[in-house]
Amino acid sequence: MKFTHIITLSTAAMFFLASCEMKNELTGSLTDKADTGALELGVSVKQPVSQTRADASDIDTNTFPITVKGTSAGVDTIVRNYNTLAEMPASITVPVGTYNVSSHTPGTLEKQMTAPYYSGDTEVTVTKDITSSVNVVCRMANSRIQLNYGEDFKKAFSEWTITIDDGSEMALPYTQENLNPEAVYWYFGDNVTAIKVNITAKTTAGNTVIQSQTFRKADASENYEEVGDNFTGGDALQINMGTVESATGTVTGITIKTHITFEDESESVEIPIGPTPPIPGPGEDTLMVTCIGKVNSDATSESNIFETGVNYSMAAGNWPTTDVLISTPAGLKSLKVTIIGGNNGFQGIATDMNFNNHEMIGSSLGDMLGSLGVSLPMPEEGMTSYTFPVGQFYAMMNIYGPTKNGQETDGTYGEDYHEFLITVEDKDGNVVGPLSLKVTINE
Template sequence: MKFTHIITLSTAAMFFLASCEMKNELTGSLTDKADTGALELGVSVKQPVSQTRADASDIDTNTFPITVKGTSAEVDTIVRNYNTLAEMPASITVPVGTYNVSSHTPGTLEKQMTAPYYSGDTEVTVTKDITSSVNVVCRMANSRIQLNYGEDFKKAFSEWIITIDDGSEMALSYTQENLNPEAVYWYFGDNVTAIKVNITAKTTAGNTVTQSQTFRKADASENYEEVGDNFTGGDALQINMGTVESATGTVTGITINTHITFEDESESVEIPTTGDDDKDEPEEPTPDPGEGAVTLDLPADVTYSISEGTAPSSADAYIASEAGLDKIVVTITAGNDAFQAILVDLTMDGQSFLAENGGVDLIDNADFGNLVSTVGSTAPKDGDTSYKFPIGAFFTFLNMTGATDPGKQHEFHITVTDKNGETANGVFKVTINE
């Protein structure tokens, strides 16, 4: 489809939607005014207990948008949206019925944010000639994660890659480039009961220590009847990194000390970690796996809907080799004809993503660097020991081409080769529904 046709169709769609909204508004105005009541709306925020006594910034709920949506049959076509609480009238008149009133922090809740995001909703029944007061209580929807490095850790290691993975399409990543990372506000979504911490670190003596440990909310040293096993909004996690040394002073491992503060509690409690590397006695490190080890940590395969707007904000592959990266070759198999047409014409420094053409080597690839600059990234350089490949930079192309064909996915095949000739490979798949 030509772009001019796409623009024409998009414009027509906008006018159609605007007409539908006007029709709904007119329909609402024809409702029998004798069968109406009034709503007086307010918004408040319930902060986690641990934030109410220290360093919690003031929250101006007057900036929160408000939505009033009919939920009972007689009013289910009525939706009233207000840009901010401050802009809406002191009271609004609506037909009798049941409504859901919702509000939230301005903007959209993202997987990773730099500040808390609050949201809430409540049900109210409007009766004839009665004014009902409604207060929407917004609770914190995301959770605070703070990673701290002990002085022993910073002294012992010269390089590291740490990922904090909740099993979703995106993981937090930390390296030695930021020794004092800021707190991250993370949206866990539903049914996250465990978090995995993966570490690859190079000691100042040249040895590499790897570790993978998991912690679960249910294992917290103290728990409460009202606290479930899932990580939820309002929880605050503090993850402290330290070292394990042998009797001779050699670094043999990494300690991960994790504490959680529940939303309605003021004191933090410890969460023990478990993993394959838990040992009764520390062991001397094996020789530097930089002499042959390649790491390729892919995000979980993704399925999302364009119409529902559920596309992930990002999807990152974590690549590392202490020997230095020599090649990162990517080939793409299209899940529909429209994306296949794009791939036929899409080249990166003269290389094609099509498998029959050999794929694209991302190392020092200027065109690829321009592509991922849109998401704040760069192309990997020859000899780099680590790289975060932002596969999500391709989602713009994928969304343009619509749903994948039944039984098909967009497949990103990645092969990593280091300076020692060691390789790792994997496939990341994306399924898109309308």
């Protein structure tokens, strides 16, 4: 009887010890199988130098989430997540090894935001029986962009569309609907070395201006050894739109002045640009990559055909002379043309000649078009000016009759005009287009 009692106590002790070991494994507590150490975690924010210190009081790092992830062998599967810094314990116990500790502003980093987004991470090695203090420093992941309009710009133009494009899936748009835009916080991502400011604007006199200007961080008038060529979080860009006036007060050009303040600097520096293209008058050549159409009907009138289009009657015989004037001081790199027919006959010709984003530089179409009565001198790479004579196509268009609206039997081409889409690029990487020229032909 006494022997039986001893066996029962030993069995109970074994079950008790096994139960304790299982509990320790489930709760992540100390076990005899792993050496451990402790972590004490904190989070701080490093703002760009140019921002006021008063802003720091508005950032409550206690609301920042914390993630602790093992990165060395044996602890790479251990992850601790805390919804906020305030919710996590004063210290946590983990097996010895190397860990990555990360934190960020609550929420998800978006491409475009109304406020700064801070994030950061750090590596830490946990040693047996040692408590390691870790401070995760979070820096701005996005950049501040501020667009300003000068009073002269607002008086000179009645409407406009401006985009700031970093080559990603979306661009930042501005129009005359908001004359005092708020600062935008923009996430550039990786390897963005340049932004492009594209403008399509109409003057109060009715002229249309199309301009594209590229700004590269590496071109900043001041640079620092620690500052790379990529736009990064914490950079601040200020883009000011203005005009150039003649002595008589006539608006002759647009100015785009861009300044950048680097994250660790207090003063802004200019990112200079080349010559500013003048605002075009009717039929004038312009600098940069600006295309202007000219219509001379009986040599009496001129207008911006990208805005008005071309409309003429075959019976009346008032076929216009239409030229697209292209000026590229940096040298022409690419001229691509797409033709969409307003009836099946002319569309067939456009298809046969492969006028679908067709590269005109180096094209062999010149001789073929010449045999059809279209005199089209082909552009050459490096040209600083070129005239694309759209009017040369009119005789061929007339062979196939007027443009029609939905009258084709197969319904393939339902528009009531022929359309030319023109895209120009210069050797500085500036691009204009596709510009749409619509030609309507009546009986």
